[in-house]
Amino acid sequence: MNQVEKIARLVDAVLGRKAIGAYLHGSGVLGGLRPASDVDVLVVSRRPMDAQERRALLGALLQISGFRNRARPVELTVVVQSRVRPWQYPPTCDFLYGEWLRAEYEAGTVPQPEPMPDLALLITMALFGDHPLTGPRPAQVLDPVPQADLIRASMAGVPGLLDGLDSDTRNVLLTFARIWSTLATGQIKSKDAAADWALARLPPEHRPVLEHARQLYLHCPYSEESWSDALRARVRPHADRVLAEIDRLAAGD
Incomplete structure (x- = not known):
């Protein structure tokens, strides 16, 4: 089983029917993964994650992400659909995992909801890439981001x-x-x-x-x-x- 399949199965195991779909974005859809590329995944959910789900998803990602696990770094973002459709700025991220935050995670921090302007870019890439790992095509669950908000997010x-x-x-x-x-x-x-x-x-x-x-x-x-x-x-x-x-x-x- 490759790393992308592991991520898709993990999302299904932790979120189950709460997850609407999981979508590749970033290098994976913009020209191919390079030696220094993360595996970037955007998950769209029906409802916010609870505390048990956050801990379960975090613990599993710590075991499958990063060079210490002989794998690519994973950047996994979870967003609640109602917080981005209809589109609103700034959008709110429900859960974010990234290797640059590993030290905080290992010290006990668990990802919590917070405003995340960068979601404008992630959603745009997911729509462009049109690569669902699970669920319907991204255009069926996400609204396009206005150009003005792409600029705002980039500058932020x-x-x-x-x-x-x-x-x-x-x-x-x-x-x-x-x-x-x-x-x-x-x-x-x-x-x-x-x-x-x-x-x-x-x-x-x-x-x-x-x-x-x-x-x-x-x-x-x-x-x-x-x-x-x-x-x-x-x-x-x-x-x-x-x-x-x-x-x-x-x-x-």
Whole structure:
């Protein structure tokens, strides 16, 4: 049984009839999984999860997600249908699992409902990918997200990404490229395709940093991210240039 099948069976075992459907999004539907890609799954449910379901789902995900389990990292998001259909902003996430939060989970934190602007992007990718693991096609259970809210959601994530620029450089730079391309084109691209789009529009002095991040994404797992001192010194100027383009587009210029 592959990892995606394990996730689908886990959702069915924990949520049962409460789950309407489970849908791939992210790299899995935007061009294919890369060595550093998560398995991204959006689950749509009829009702909020109870405390027992939260603990059961969390405990199982800790056992099947991440390189310590010889598997890809899993990002699993549960949303209650009535909180996103009809669409409303900001949307509320009922449950979120991601490997970057593993230390908190292992310390006893259990995911709880909270506002999550990023759901605008996840839902858009799930609708585009049209890849149900269980349940009906996503267009039957989810409303499309207005372009204005895609922009709002993209911008909402920028401060948090900046906080991780030094510790998660590859992912942050590729995400900035994706935000820029999304605002400019109205489409959510894979991280490497967004990098290609941005590289064609950057001046030469700002390309090496993004080219390196793209190569790391295409060829290296999470545990293998290396930057020379020369490239590291160019990360912040590159980010500043891309953020200036993002701000310009967000302002409608």
